[in-house]
Amino acid sequence: MIIVMKTIQEIAKSISESGLKVTPQRVAVMQAFEKLNHPRAEEIYKEVYNSIPGLSPTTVYNILDVLVNKGIVKRVKTESGVMRYDAVSDHHHHMYCLSSDRVEDFFDPELDKILQEYFEKKRIDGFKIEDIKLQLMGKFE
Structure with missing residues (x-):
């Protein structure tokens, strides 16, 4: 974080x-x-x-x-x-806790690069991706 x-x-x-x-x-x-x-x-x-x-x-x-x-x-x-x-302006994703409604930021530049490269190679017809945000859902231990 x-x-x-x-x-x-x-x-x-x-x-x-x-x-x-x-x-x-x-x-x-x-x-x-x-x-x-x-x-x-x-x-x-x-x-x-x-x-x-x-x-x-x-x-x-x-x-x-x-x-x-x-x-x-x-x-x-x-x-x-x-x-x-x-109010965090740096690119990040969110982890959502399904039991408590808690939200935490998740930063992973390596994952961001993998996702960007994937969608540059595998385009979606008729859709231009401007940003990629992941929502990780689970439970904090």
Whole structure:
């Protein structure tokens, strides 16, 4: 698992570079990803509530929608239908625990290369692959 801790300046820069205004609310939501693993919106709200007076759950949902639309954050839907969010920008796959709904990142550049080479050789008629993401489902021991 790759853990990259971002400074407030790095978070502000990524927000700004996406064309968004840097606000304390957006920065706080992004900072929550440094502490939470694939959080639900409610978990993000609980994490930032004390640091941003007057912040509402609706504001958190709206910020997440904007961050998703700008490609800063991705939605990750679990097998049980729970919507989680992921701010890891490096290419990775996900491991889903079928018993706990836990989601973990899985990084494997060697596997990525194998998959890319496979689909370059074995094309699918009428379909252009733009990205490959695996969902590994099982149970953590």
